[in-house]
Amino acid sequence: MKRNKTMIVVFLAPALIIFCAIFIYPILRTIVMSLFKVENVTSNPDQWIFVGIENYKTLIHTSLFQIALWNLARIWLIGGIVVLSLALLFAVILNSGIRFKKFYRAVIYMPNIISAVALATMWLQFVYNPKFGLLTTTFKSLGLDHLASINWTDSDHKFWALLFAYCFGMVGYHMLIFSSGIEKIPQELFEASTIDGASKTQQFKSITFPLLRSVIKTNITMWSITSVAFFVWSQLFSMVTADTQTITPMVYMYLQVFGAGNVISERNAGLGAAVGVLMGLCVVIVFFLTNRVIKEDDLEY
Amino acid sequence: MKKRMFCLVLALIVLLSITGAVFAEGKTIVYWSMWSASEPQAIVISEAVKSYEAASGNKVDLQFKGRTGIREGLQPALDAGTVIDLFDEDIDRVNVTWGDYLMDLEDLAKASDYEKTAIPGLIAACREAGGGRLKSIPYQPNIFEVFYNQDIFKEAGIDTVPTTWEEFLADSEKIKAAGYIPFTTDDAYVLTNFGYHLARYIGQDGVLDVVNNGKWAETPEVLKAAQDYETLYKNGYLSPTFGIAAWPTNQNGEFALGDAAMYLNGSWLPNEVKGITGPDFLWGCFAYPTVPGGKDGLEAANYGAQVFAINKNSKVAEEAFEIIKTITKGEFDKKLSVESVGIPADTTNTEWPAMLASVKEVMAKLTTRYQWSAGIENNPNMTPIIKENFQKLCTGKETAQEFVDALEAASK
Numbered sequence: 001m002k003r004n005k006t007m008i009v010v011f012l013a014p015a016l017i018i019f020c021a022i023f024i025y026p027i028l029r030t031i032v033m034s035l036f037k038v039e040n041v042t043s044n045p046d047q048w049i050f051v052g053i054e055n056y057k058t059l060i061h062t063s064l065f066q067i068a069l070w071n072l073a074r075i076w077l078i079g080g081i082v083v084l085s086l087a088l089l090f091a092v093i094l095n096s097g098i099r100f101k102k103f104y105r106a107v108i109y110m111p112n113i114i115s116a117v118a119l120a121t122m123w124l125q126f127v128y129n130p131k132f133g134l135l136t137t138t139f140k141s142l143g144l145d146h147l148a149s150i151n152w153t154d155s156d157h158k159f160w161a162l163l164f165a166y167c168f169g170m171v172g173y174h175m176l177i178f179s180s181g182i183e184k185i186p187q188e189l190f191e192a193s194t195i196d197g198a199s200k201t202q203q204f205k206s207i208t209f210p211l212l213r214s215v216i217k218t219n220i221t222m223w224s225i226t227s228v229a230f231f232v233w234s235q236l237f238s239m240v241t242a243d244t245q246t247i248t249p250m251v252y253m254y255l256q257v258f259g260a261g262n263v264i265s266e267r268n269a270g271l272g273a274a275v276g277v278l279m280g281l282c283v284v285i286v287f288f289l290t291n292r293v294i295k296e297d298d299l300e301y
Numbered sequence: 302m303k304k305r306m307f308c309l310v311l312a313l314i315v316l317l318s319i320t321g322a323v324f325a326e327g328k329t330i331v332y333w334s335m336w337s338a339s340e341p342q343a344i345v346i347s348e349a350v351k352s353y354e355a356a357s358g359n360k361v362d363l364q365f366k367g368r369t370g371i372r373e374g375l376q377p378a379l380d381a382g383t384v385i386d387l388f389d390e391d392i393d394r395v396n397v398t399w400g401d402y403l404m405d406l407e408d409l410a411k412a413s414d415y416e417k418t419a420i421p422g423l424i425a426a427c428r429e430a431g432g433g434r435l436k437s438i439p440y441q442p443n444i445f446e447v448f449y450n451q452d453i454f455k456e457a458g459i460d461t462v463p464t465t466w467e468e469f470l471a472d473s474e475k476i477k478a479a480g481y482i483p484f485t486t487d488d489a490y491v492l493t494n495f496g497y498h499l500a501r502y503i504g505q506d507g508v509l510d511v512v513n514n515g516k517w518a519e520t521p522e523v524l525k526a527a528q529d530y531e532t533l534y535k536n537g538y539l540s541p542t543f544g545i546a547a548w549p550t551n552q553n554g555e556f557a558l559g560d561a562a563m564y565l566n567g568s569w570l571p572n573e574v575k576g577i578t579g580p581d582f583l584w585g586c587f588a589y590p591t592v593p594g595g596k597d598g599l600e601a602a603n604y605g606a607q608v609f610a611i612n613k614n615s616k617v618a619e620e621a622f623e624i625i626k627t628i629t630k631g632e633f634d635k636k637l638s639v640e641s642v643g644i645p646a647d648t649t650n651t652e653w654p655a656m657l658a659s660v661k662e663v664m665a666k667l668t669t670r671y672q673w674s675a676g677i678e679n680n681p682n683m684t685p686i687i688k689e690n691f692q693k694l695c696t697g698k699e700t701a702q703e704f705v706d707a708l709e710a711a712s713k
Contacts, residue, residue, distance in 0.1 A: 042380035063711055064682045124547040131554055153488065154545040154696065155689045239548050240489035241678060244689045258373055260681035262673040264393045 027280075034274035041257055041269040048270070055274035065275075067244050068252045071159065075248070076227040079167050084219055086171045088212075091178035092204055105179070109172035116169070120236035123165040128152035153237075158245035162237045170226070174219050181215030182208060217290050224286040228279045249275050327358040330617050330624060332387040333375060335607065338365040341572070341640040342441065349633035353624050359617075361624065375399065379612065386615040387624060392605040393672065395437050396430035403436040404613040409622045410435055418630065418648050423606050426670055439606035440629040441637065442644040443568045444664050445493065445671075446602055451583035453481050453562040462587035464599060466529065469590045473538035476562045483538040485551045485561035488692070491544030492684070493603075494565050495691050496677030497589045499526045504596040505669075508676040512683060515712030517705050527694060527701035529592070534697050543695045544688075553577055565589065571656040572642035586659040588666070601669035606646070686711045 034055055036048035059065045090108055094101050111119060127134045130151050139148035152161045185208065193203050231250040238246045240261045257272035259265050332350070336343035343365050350361045366374060371390055378385060379402050389395070395403070410416060415438070416424055423439040431437060449462070454472075457479040463469040473483035486494060500508050502522035511520050533539050540546075540555055555561035557574040559582075564570065571584055588599035609625045611618050627633060629646045638645040642654045644664070653661055678684045690707045693699035699707070 040376055040380070042377040044380075062682055064685060067685075125550065128547070129550060129554075130542045130546060131550075151542055151545050151696075153547045153550075154542075155692055156698075237547065238488065238685075241492060241688055242681075242685045243488065244685045247685055255681050259394075259398065260684060261678065262391070263678045263681070263684075264397045264672070265679065265681045267398075 030273045030276050033270055034277045036270045038269040038273070039267055041272070043269070051270065055268070055271045056278070058271060059274055059278070064244075064247065065249070065252055068247045068249045071246070072227065072230065072248050074159070075163060075166070075230055076224060079163050079170075079227065080220070080223050083167050083170045083174055084216075084223060086167075087174035087219070088178050088216075090171065090175045091182055092208060094175075094179060095182045096200060105176075108175055111169035112172050114169075116232045117236060119169055120165065120233060123161070124153065124237065127165075128161055155243070155245055158237065158243070162233060162246055165237075166230075166233050170223075174223065177219055177222070178212065178215060181212050185211050213294050217294050220290045220294075221283075221287050224283050228283055249279055253279075327360055328617050328620055329360045329362055330386045330620050331362045331384050332364070332621070332624065333371060333378075333385050334363065334365050334388070335368055335371045335390045336365050337367045342637060342643075345633060345637045345640050346628055348636070349628045350624065352633070353627045357620070357623065359620055376402075386612055386617050387609060387621040388612070389440075389607055389609045392426060392430055392437065392439065392608045395608050395610050396427070396432075399610070400431070400436070402610075402612055403431070404611040404615060404618055406435045406438065406611065406622070409618065410438070413622070413626065415626070420646060420648060422604075422667065423646070426605060427608060429670075437608035437610045438625050438629060439608050440634070440646040441641065442604070442606040442646060442664075444602055444604040444644075444660060444667065445565070445567045446660075446663055447563050447565050447587050447589055448556075448570050449563045449585040449587065450556070450559060450561075451585040453479070453559070454585065457481070457562075462585065463590050464588070466590050466592045470532070470536070470538070473533070473536070477537055482540045482555055482561035484533065484543070484563045485540035485555045486544050486564060486566075487546050487548035487551045488544055488688075489548035490566060491691060491695070492677050492688050493674040494544075495526065495530065495687070496674035497565065497602075497671075498529060498592070499523065499677065500601065500671060500675035501589065501592045501595040501597050502526055505601075505671050505676045507596065509679055512677060512680045512687075515683075515709070517712060518709040523708075524701055524705050526592075527704045530691075530694055531701040534695055539695055541696070544692045545696060549573070557582075568644060568657060568660050569642075571654075575642060575656070582656075584656045584659060586657075586663050588663050597669065600666055601671060602663075602667050603671040603673055603675065604664065604667055605670070683708075683712060 033048070035050065035052060037051050037055075038048050090104075094105055098104070130136060130153075133152070135150075135152060136148050139145070150157060152158070189207050190203055193207060198206070229250055230248045231254065234242075234246045234248050234251045235254075242251055242255065242260070253272040253275040255265075256275070257267060257269050259267050334343065334346060336346065338347075347363065350363050353359070354361055368390075371388065372394070375385070375388055375390075376399060379399075388399075390399075420439070420442060423442055424435065427437045427439055428435050453476060454462075457472070457475040459472050459475055463472045476483040496508060499511070499522065502525060503511075503520065507520070507522070510516060511523060517523050530539075534543075540551060540561055542551060542555075546554075551561070552564065552566070552570070553574055556564045557577040568586075571578075588602060591598050609629070611621045611625075615621055628637070631647060631649070634645050634647040635650045635652075637643060638650060638654060642656050644653060644657060644660065672679070677687065687708060690699060690704050694701065694704045
C-alpha cells in the first residue's frame, strides 16, 4: 500500500494537537508549577516564585500531609482488598448460572448510579446517627448495648465508617469489570472441567482466576486511580473543616489551592501541584509493580 | 419558486435579528451569585433583578454558581477575561482573596448617599477588609453567638442570660437538672467553641499567635480554656456527641427538636432549622460569656455579611451598583430578610424576623470583630489536628493537659 504522508499528517494532526493540549500540556505545567510558589492556579507565570523542591520538602515535613498519606494508604490497601475480593466473589457467583442474575447484578451495581452526596447523607444521617441510626437501633434490639453506644463518627471510628460506606458503593463497579472478564472465558472450559469432576472451587482456582490476570491488573490500576482521587466522600464526611480521619492528599491539595473552609488562608497552587505530581507517581509505581507481580499469560480472552 | 421564497424569508429573519441586536436598547450586566438557585436568597435576588430589568431596560445575566462553584470558579474566570461585572460572597473572601479584582466603590456609594441607610458597623468592616477603602457592599448580615431555646431556659428557672463563665456553669447545672442537655454542637462547628473561649482569654491576636506559631504549651490560657471545657464535660453539661456528630445531626436533632438548650452558631441557624422547629420555637441569643481575667468581653464576636463587589474592569459599574441598591435597600432587602430569616441590611427596615428578635440587642453591642472561629482555624495544617483533640477533650477521651501536649507536639 502506498503511504501518503500528507494524508497521515492531516488525519493525525487534530488528534495529536488535542492530546497535547489536554494531556501533555497540563502534566508539564503541573510539574513545572510544583517547583514554584503560586498564589492562584490561574496566576500568570511572571507572578510565580521559583522555590525549587521546597514544596516537596514542605509536604514531607507536614504532619497533616503525612496523616493524609496514611489515610490514603489504608484506603488503597484495606479498601482494595475488601472491594476487589467481594467484587470477584460476586462476579464468580453471578456467572455460575444462578437464577435472576440480571436482578442481582443490578442491585449490586445500584450504588454507582446514586449520587455520592445522597449516599453519604444516608450513611451519616441514617446509618451512623447516634440516636436513631440503623446501627444503633439494630444493636439495641439485639441487646448489644456496647456496640449500640459506639459513636461511629467520632475520631476513633470515623475512618472505618467512611471506608465501609465507600467500599459499599465501589463493589458493583469492579464486579462488572470482573464479570465481563469471566463472560469472555469460553463456556466449554467449564463444561469440560465439570465433566472431569472439577468442583466450583477447583474451576475458580484453575480456570477463572488464571484467565482473569489481565482483568485483575486492570481492576488494581482502576482502584489505585480512584483511591488517589479520593475526595468527594472525604469532603462529605467532614463538612466545612477537614479532619484527621478523613483527610486525603486530594483534600489537602484542595485546601492549598482553594483555601480552607470558612477561613481565609494562604493559598499555594504550587504546593497543590506538588501533591498532584506525587499522587501521579504513586499511580505509576502501582501500575509498574502490578505489571511486574502479575505476569500476563499467553492465553487470554 | 418555493425555494426562493424560503430563502427570502430566512434572509429577512437573519436581517431582523441582526438589526434587533444592533439597535437593542439597554446594557447587559453579568452577575455571578454565590447562592444556589433554589435557596430563598436566590429566589428573592431573582425577583429583585427582574424588577431592576423592568425599571431600567437593561438585561442582567444572572448566574447562580453555589458556594463551591463561585469559590473555585470566579478567580480563574476573571483571570481568563470572562466578563463578570458583579459578584457576591463572604466579606473576607471577597476583600482578601479576590481583593485585586475589586472596584473602589467610594464614589458610587457617595453619589447615591448609600451609607445613610446602611449599618455603620458593617460598612466599617467592609472598609477594614478592603484596606481602608469601600470595595464591597454588605447584605445578609450575620453574627456568630450562642443561640438558645427560651422554653428550656424558662423551665430550668433561668431568667437572665449568662454573661460570665460562672453564670454559664450555674445555668448549665439548672438546665441539666431540668432534664435537658445544656450545650451541643456538630463536628463542623466544634472548633468555634474553643476559638471563642480562648479568644475571651487572650483576644484574637493571641489565638492567632498560638495557632500560627505553635505556642500551645507556652500560653497558659490554652490550658485554662481546655480545663474549662474539661469541666463542662465532667459536669455533664455537654452533649455525649458534642462535636463528634456529623453536621447537622445535633443541630437538627438535639437542638431543633428541643433536647438541648444551647448551640454556638451563626444567625443563619433559625432559617436552617425552621422546618424542624416549627413556628412555636422561642429563639434566644446571647453573647459568648466572658472568662475571669479575660481580655475580650461581650463586645467581641465574629460578625459580618455576604458582600457585593464590582469587577474593576466592568464597563457597567453604575448599572451594577444600581442592582446592588435594588437588592440591599427597601422592598427587596425586607423580602430577603423575611424569606431567609435574615438580618436586614437597610436600617430603614427596622422590623427584624421574630426568630431573630433577640439577636438585635446582641448585635448592637458588638464593636470588636473576630474572623471565623476567632482565628483558631487560621492554620489549615493544624485545624484537623486541633479538631480531633478538642473532640476528644469534649468527650472525655483526653484531659486538658493531654490536649495541650498533643497540640504542642503536633505543631513542632
